[in-house]
Amino acid sequence: MPELPEVETIRRGIERHLKGRTITRVEGEGGRLVRKNAQGMIDLHTHLTDAVVTGVERRGKFMWLLLEDSDLSLVIHLGMSGHVRVVDTSAEPLARHEHVRLALDSGKHASFIDPRMFGHLTISPLVEDPSGRLIPEGAVALAPDPLEDVPLDTWTKPLGKTRRFIKTALLDQAIVSGIGNIYADEALFRVGINGLERASSLPSETVTRVVEMSRDVMVEAVEVGGTSFDSLYLNTDGDPGYFARSLHVYGREGEPCLVCGALIVRENVNGRSHHYCPSCQPPPEES
Ligand SMILES: [Zn+2]
Incomplete structure (x- = not known):
């Protein structure tokens, strides 16, 4: 998709x-x-x-x-x-x-x-x-997406208030639009937090980092034309994108973490897959 x-x-x-x-x-x-x-x-x-x-x-x-x-x-x-x-x-x-x-x-x-x-x-x-x-x-019901030039608290405020898992909240189009599974997992890996953390339990600096990393990872993906896993995604000239080569966790279940070597885990979070490194992104105690 x-x-x-x-x-x-x-x-x-x-x-x-x-x-x-x-x-x-x-x-x-x-x-x-x-x-x-x-x-x-x-x-x-x-x-x-x-x-x-x-x-x-x-x-x-x-x-x-x-x-x-x-x-x-x-x-x-x-x-x-x-x-x-x-x-x-x-x-x-x-x-x-x-x-x-x-x-x-x-x-x-x-x-x-x-x-x-x-x-x-x-x-x-x-x-x-x-x-x-x-x-x-x-x-009109969509929140601005991370590539739009609006104040950061457009996203950090609603994220900081919700008790939902941070992974689930990132996929909520009324909080921040356009972040799907691939880029949510990659952003959380870069920040080093697990998607099962409750958004409201995270320090505000961490929430800010999550938003900034979501933006960074998408900017980098746009630079290489996006992610093509199959022929379903090609650009208007019929060419694929190359961001799949830069993925750290998404689609890498069972493969070693590129940072620490631990095996990447895939879990189901509210019906969506969540890929993470159990060592770089330890699951929270409560879950
Ligand atoms: Zn790791």
Whole structure:
């Protein structure tokens, strides 16, 4: 499943190819990939044909296209297996799993491909969030993500208050959006704390370090194009990301810790896997 660094990598690719471009034609109906918004608007052809893309923004795993002279956006959510590919346009019919194609005045087109169809495309009005940023209506319940330029206490305050496990709280999109399993495990390893610590029991400096490390690990992942475990995640040019080579705990169950040599453990925490080094990140006494 694409997490924030993969979505950000794709956002950059979409921006590079679509910003300033006119959408000349929309091909494909999109099937259940296209969702109604709260006003019942659904039709991509009506809202996107001849629209000029003025920007491509993101919060957490939600991306959206800004359109010139419009208070509507096109929300792109990749779900489990969605991706966006930008190629030279052709008269070929839509391929299997290719649901929508946006033809551009550059001679290229952007394809929305999703084998499992858990992603979605939605025409969504823009509304102001508490910080004054315009974001699509459907994403307004999401907290800012760690790559956004907002005060640190946006995240540390709610994290410091919850009695939930720190791992679980980090995955709560209403506290901090866009941190998924991979990067939560990697951030906790770097701070040296176990995901089963109660968030509210941690010193405030530790909570701050967790947020800072979450940001660092995602910035580093974006620099190498995200993490590809399989062909389901590729960027807009069809290339994989290379952060899997930098993972310390995620996906390394039973392998030696790169710092101390202890064997990495994988446990279930509230239905999600938690990978950690039992020596660098000892479990708390209470659990
Ligand atoms: Zn270790």
